[in-house]
Amino acid sequence: MTITTRSSRLALPNKALLFDVEVLSGELQRVKDHRDRRGVRYSLADILLIGLLAKLAGQTSSRAIADWAQLRHRELSHLFGLRHQRMPHYSTWSRILAAAVDPDEVEQVIGHFFAHQVSRRLAPGERHLCLDGKTLRGTIPLGSTQGVHLLAASLPKEGVVLAQVQVSTSGSEVSAAPLLLATLDLRGTLVSGDAIFASRKLSLKILQAKGDYLWMIKENQKQMYQDLQTLFEPPSVRPGWSAPPTDFRSASSVNKGHGRRERRQITVSSELSHYSEWPGLSQVAQARTTTNQRAGEGGARGSVWNHKFADLGGDPQTPPGTCSRALGHWCDPFRRNERKLKDGEQGESSLTTDRVMWGAIPHPLGERGNAAPSR
Known part of the structure; x- marks a missing residue:
């Protein structure tokens, strides 16, 4: 079983994501069971629900799920009214998850359930959806360079993945994104x-x-990138003349700790919205982060992140508002090593990386902490 001691730096949401286990169990009853009805001791809905609870508790493999469930067999049997107090063996978990269910069906059911839970507590206009992809660790066959790659649409603050789709390569994310968002x-x-x-x-x-x-x-949108470079480039001012007026609005913050000093600054502008051909453009922004860190006897070392964004969000946002939206998705441009979009403190660097075997394809357990808090 995976031991999950949470970091003291873990930032939890202000509001807990609460859900009714009985309602979730009822939703899981809709998942088709492909097992032969003879000899079935555990209902599929109970297996999936216990597995999901184990995943929410930080268990990252079929064996860890089996151990976690066995240590709590009395409580789980009483909670779900099971006929057998003993939990399934590890091999039973692997067999059921490998052949008894359609993973896409499980993800759809659980994803819709948690999407409904989240939507109930969000005010109109508050929902922020992130598109991101990840090649699953441990899925690249020997002698090959490509593994299983997933594109997911997630709610970063809530730590919930609403939908995801498997794509052939990371380059296929662009063509898969419209199909994913259409759902x-x-x-x-x-x-x-x-x-x-x-x-x-x-x-x-x-x-x-x-x-x-x-x-x-970035440079893949050449015209927009050049427009942003020109807009945010410091103007060349001749002596005796003033700089041309701009509508720039800026905000900055400084963080210190562990020998590291980090200064973040974001500048927003609506000037491009008057003549850019980009559909519906409301404003653009430049985020700049300067980091200085002690490097022992070698002296200080530093790095600079400089990112530019195209933003449409109804009315133009204030700099702090735009910054919070950007940081909601791009934690890593500012804290690259701390990003844990879905995996919390569970030992992976980002997105959908926990695996159990569904047939011959690694796949997350349903929407694994697709329901779990991410930060």
Whole structure:
């Protein structure tokens, strides 16, 4: 069993994500059981529910789930009214998860359940949806360079993944993103993504679905990138003349700790919205982070992150508002080593990386802490 001692630095949401276990059990009854009815001792809904609770408790493999459940067999048997107090053996867990269910069906049921739980507590316009992809660790066959790659749409603050889809390679994320978003209600939702998703076509689809977007901009969007470079480049001012007026609004903060000093500054502007051909553009932003860190006897060392964003979010946001939206998705441009989008403190660097075997394909257990708090 995986021992999960939480870090004292773990930032939990202000509001707990509460859900009724009995209601979730009822939803799991809809998942089709592909086992032969003869000799079945445990209902599929009970198995999936116990497995999900184990995943929420930090268990990251089928064996760890089996150990976790066995240590709590009395409590779980009483809670779910099971006929057998003894929990399934590890091999039973592996066999059921490998052949008894369709993983896509499980993810759809659990994803819709938690999406409903989250939507009940969010005010209109508060939902922030992140697009991100991840190649699952341990899925690259010997002699190959490609493993199982997933594209997920998640709510970063709530730590919930609403939907995900397997893609052939990381380059396929762009073509898969519209299909993934088409399964979701985007009304009043801000969709954010890395530069690979920054395209006029996808932005227009989000606008047509009554949503908003926030993209990181890099050289793949050459014209927009050049416009941003020109906009935020310090003007060349001749002696005796003043700089041209701008509508720039800025905010900054400084963090210190463990020999590290980090200064974040974000500057937003609405000037490009008047003439840019980008659909629905409301404002753009430049986020700049300077980090200085002691390096022992070698003296101090430093690094600079400089990112630019295209933002549509209804009315133009204040700098702190834009910064919080950007940080909601891109924790890592500022804290690259601390990013745990879905995996919390559970030993993985990002997104969907816990695995149990569904047939021959590694797959997350349902929506694993697709329900678990991420930070």
